[in-house]
Amino acid sequence: MRTLPPAKTTQRIGLFGGSFDPPHSGHLHVAKTAMKRLGLDWIYWLPASGNPLKSKPADFYDRLHAVRELAGGHPKMFVSDFEHWAGLRYTADVVRAFTAHSRNARFVWLMGADSLRNFHDWKNWESVAATLPLCIVSRPDAGPRALSSPFARRFAKFRLAERDAASLAFTAPPAWVYLKAPFDATSSTQLRAHAQKG
Template identity: 75%
Template sequence: MTRSKRHSPAILPPVRTLPPSLTHQRIGLFGGSFNPPHSGHLHVAETALKRLRLDWIYWLPARGNPLKSKPAAFYERVHQVRELIGHNPQMFVSDFEHWANVRYTIDVLKQFTRHSPNAKFVWLMGADSLQNFHDWRAWEEIAQTIPICVVSRPEAGPRALRSPFARKYAGQRVRERQAARLPGLDAPAWVYLKAPYDRTSSTQLRRDAQKR
């Protein structure tokens, strides 16, 4: 099978797009461009999975990101995320943004929480994303919709913890040793998890690819 055929949306196996409507499970939602996905993304997901005691993580590749350059084809990135997470039974990739024709995180969250109102959702992000979280559409509404877990990333910690989000919601920050309480808390609530750094970045991977 050739690489181009392997990335064709027509032959990708079916993707689960939403959790069961009646679930009460603890679910992390991990959105991003994943352009390309890499070990740093997996590090964020695995850290949150363990420290928050999550049942599942839904990886949500974005159709596009207004704050970044145009990413690779959507289903190419879906396929790459699948390869990255391998056979981890607690993680899978959802093509929800493509299927539902939505683009912004707040719209994704509204549909997930409406579909599964009893699920204990948490939004996952690396500290590098928290630095410009205040530039996201309706960022305060996102913060007030579900709890947020931020995982440390190289050289991002100090700036992330001085970001408008961190300052505005300083009183709602959960202590790291109590991180497992975060799923199920009323938003706004957030935690910052320190973890050994993985210095891989999508930007550097793209630069390296261009040099080849």
């Protein structure tokens, strides 16, 4: 199975990692917003094998198939099992593998603003920010805390204006942009809680 982009591609590719436990319309909203505003050619969804900052997620392949159902109708979105297949656990290692394999691709890491709040807790988070640009898409109730997070303060001078989002993939890291967009209030935490009650 093709889990990585073509080695010689020069396309603009968003890497969208997460537990996706479960995947939902809010995730798709982040992906579609980033694709449109950044002019991305592809988005690679990267379900995580596990998340060191969270309790053990649902079975990897159950989540993988659920993400494929969610994003599968979009012709420019690809759901990769690379992290699981390669036995990697941390985003920094995944990013390093993608950039080493496709050296001429214009990669951007995608995340919702709720993830930015604790980005500084990720292993080697500064390495991630130094390896590829970041695109953060607004999420309900996450904006103020996200924009005052250790990452946002540490890299404040590298933030692009929202009007310049289309140039992010061509901007040398560290670089990031915060995109405001209509909210989709769906959350994995709420969906898991609802499933447990049911």
